[in-house]
Amino acid sequence: MNMKANIQSEQVSTTIAKLEDIAKLADYSLMDTLNCDPDATANGDDHEPRQVFSGHYVPVTPTPIANPEYVTHSKDFFRELGFNDAMAESTDFMAMFSGDISHLPQPMRKVGWATGYALSIYGTEYIQQCLFRTGNGYGDGRAVSVLEAVINNQRWEMQLKGGGRTPYCRGGDGRAVLRSSIREFLAQEHMHALGVPTSRSLSLYVSKTEKVRRPWYSQGSHAQDPDTSLVEPVAISTRVAPSFIRVGQLELFGRRARSNQHPNAMQELEKIVQHGIDREYSKVIDNSLSMPEKIVLLAQEFRNRLTSLVANWVRVGFCQGNFNSDNCALGGYTLDYGPFGFVDAFHPFFQSWTGGGQHFAFLNQGEAAQRNFDMFCTAVRPLLAQHQDFAQQLTEIQISFSKAMQTKMETMWAAKLGLNTYDPMLFSELESLMVQTPVDYTIFFRELSSLPHDIGSLEKSFYKGVNGSAQSNHSANPEALKKAWSAWFVKWNSLIELESVASGHSREQVSKQMKLVNPKYSLREWFVAPAYQQASEGNYTLVKELQDVMTQPYAEQTQVQQDKYYKLKPLAFFDVGGLSHYSCSS
16 A cells, blocks of 8 residues: 655656647547537537536536636646646636636647536435436536646646536536635645545636635534525636546446447447546556456456555545545546545544535445445446356455455554554554544554653643534543553554564664654644635635645644644634534535
8 A cells, every 4th residue: 555645746857838838748538539429519618507418528618717816836746747837827827727728729629528427325326416307417517627638658637626617517606616626726735745646736726806605604603504605706726637537427328328328328338438447547457458358457456446545545534525426536546625524533433524424434434435336336337248257257346345445444554553463452442542532633643653652642632621422532531541541552562562573673663654654734624714714815825834734744844833733623613614514615
C-alpha cells in the first residue's frame, strides 16, 4: 500500500508558458472515440434539462462566470505539469478556466462535454433522482469537461466544476459557490499530499459580480438542516484526473444493455468499458486480449485500487460522506468532494453529512466500497453472457472483495501502530479506548508516532467534556479509563520492542516510518470555514495559508503553524452546523 505522498513533485524540463503551448498537447479521446448523443446540438448550446437516451456524452459549452477574479492555483500541480505559475493569472488562461472557451487557439475545441450516469445507493439501483423518473436524466449537472491533453506522457482531463447548466442539471442553476469550491480545491491538494489517490486541483476563480442564493446554516446554529439562506459569490474550480469515468457511468450502459433499451446498447457498453481501460488501466491490461479477458483483469485491478483507496481514507481520517456509485471513480481515486469530512473526535460511525446515516460512516466505508464494486460487476456482466468461464471468474473476484478489503485494512492499522503484524486484540482494545475517551484521531496517532515512553504526551489528544452520541465518553470512570490506557500502552510498547529487536530497526527508525503514515495536519472543517468566510469578502490570505500548510501534512512546520493547526477542536464547535455537520455543500 502506498502510504507516503511524493510531496516533492518532479521538475519537468520544459515549461508551458502560454495557452498556445497547451493547445499543442490537446487530444480529445473521449469525443473522438465514443458516441455522441444523437439528439445533441453540434455547437453545445444544450443547457436545459432533458432526457438523453443514448450516446456516451453530450457536447456542451460552459457558461462563463461574470467578471472573474483569480483566487488561487495549485503550484504543486502546475510544477508537475510544467506550467508557468504566471499563466494562472493570464487573460486567456483565466478566461478558459472560468468558463469562456469561445476564443481558444487551435486545435483546442470551442465546445466541452458532459456525461450521463446511473445512480446506486449502497447497492440499490435508483431512478427517482432523475428528473424524469426514467434514469435518462442523471449525470454531470454542473460539471463540464473542456480539455483532454497528453502532458509529459500522461493524459489529463480538465473539468470545470460550476461551469453552468447541462442537460443533466435537473433544474438547478449549474453553479458552485465559492464556499464549496474552496473546500474541494483545498481537499484535493491535501489528499494528494497525504498520498491518497485523488482528482487534482488546477485553478480557482470567483465572480466579482455574479451571486446565487443557497441554503446554509446561521452563525452558531445547531440545526441538522440549513436554517437560513445566503447570497454567495459563484466560482469555478477546475479539477483534473486521467478520466472522470465513474462506476455509475458503466451502470447506465449496463442497465441499458440488460434491458436492450436501444439497438446499440450492448455496443455502447462495450465501448465505454474499453474506453475506461484505455484511460485508466492501459499500463496493466494488454489491449490485444479479448474483451472477456480484459474485463476479468479490469475487475482484479479495480478491486485492488478500490480497497487500497478506502484503507488510505481511513488511515488519514477521511470520510467521503456520500459514497454512491456515481461518486466512485473507475480509476480508483477520490472523486467529488461534497459532504466529506476529516475525523476530529474518533468514532467508528463518524459522518459529517446529515443525509448519510451509517451507510457511509467512517469505518463503514469498506462495506460501501464493496457495494459499489458489486454494481461495477453487475454493469459489466452483460458482456460476459456468452462466456460463462469468464463470468465465473468475475464472480470469484467479486466474492474476494471482502477479504481483500480486510487485508488492506489490517495492513494499514498495523502500519499506523508501527507494527509489522496486525494484532486484532490490541486494535480492538484501542478502538474501544479511543471512543470512550474520546481522542483526536490525527493528534493521537501523530503523538504515538514519537514512540513515547508513557501515555503523558498522548493525553494532549484527549477531548474532555465533549457532548453528543458520536463523541460520548459513556460516563467512563476517569481512573479506570486511565488504567486501561496504561495497560494498553504497555502491551503496545512491548510489541514495538519485540519487533524492533527481531527486525534490527531502532526505535528512531520505527518512529520515522510511523510519521510517514500518520500525518500531523488534516483539513478540519473549522479551519476551512474562516478561510471561505474571508474569501467571500475578497480576502484570500487564509485560503493560501491553508494551501501551504495542508500540502505539507507530514512535515513538522513552524511553531506558529503548529500552534494554529495542530490542536484539538474547540468544544464550542461540536454539533455546530457547517463546522461539524452539513446537509449539502452547494
